[in-house]
Amino acid sequence: MESAYNSKKNPLSESEASSISPIIEAFLKHKVDRYQRNKKPRYNPTIEVETESHCIVIPVSKPEKSGFKEETKSRISDSSSNSLLYNTNIAPLYSEKEVNARIKEATDNLRQEFIKSTKKILKTIKQKKDIECNQIRIDMRNLFKFRLKKFIRDGTIYSLIHDLEKKDGRLYPDISRFKGL
Template identity: 45%
Template sequence: MTNFHEYYSELLKKLPLSIKKNIWNRLISRLHNPLSEEQASSIHPNIEVLLISEVDKYEKKKNRQRCRPKEALLHNNLSDDTIFTNIQVNARIKEATDNLRQEFIKSTEETLKTIKQQKDIECNQIKIDMANW
């Protein structure tokens, strides 16, 4: 059966038994440079390269399978993010509008106060002029 060296245990933990068996059979029965069971059970650079490659393939395949059923959830999450972003934008717009409104009211009050003071001065001057007439 599969008797890989302990050195490869971390890589092998990531693979199901069927793939481990397949890799073992490929190593000992390949046409060019097959390994003996003894060589396949030891540390060999070709084994490590093959295991890393198979782990990468397996994880990519596993991730693709996970993504398909969750595409709807991903779409919903994007919609939720968009809604959340719209809510944030609307809140910022409201805050900016409220700030502008307060500034406008303050500025208008100051302008009206200045105009009233000028008109009061003019009115007093007219009263003085009429009293002197």
């Protein structure tokens, strides 16, 4: 088991390693170095622009041309205030006005989408409530007709009219004879 582990960790024995020519050894070292460089994660440079209330990260498209190197990437913070000083060879892709214009455009688009969706939702709610109100009106009208017919059939309406005439001290005309008008 230990020999299998050692063969994975060190595939060559000491005698085999000592017999390798210096040219092959240099070639192998070159390949290992190249592999290690390619293995490192790709560097994706960005510039952070901080304003009073926002931090905007702006990608740099070609760091070699703008002089943006990994060593010079760090920002220097002025300890006396919150302002940030950047390396002078770094040119931002967008000015503050362009960034603000893009932000304003994006917020305007979001506002318009919000207004559209809100109007659509409110329209459906209004339609549902209109249907409910119309149904309530129909139900109330039908209930009124039903009760009126019931009061007329059982004579309750006549006793109510008679009680009202006594209370008011006047007679109400019988309008049932004007039905045809």
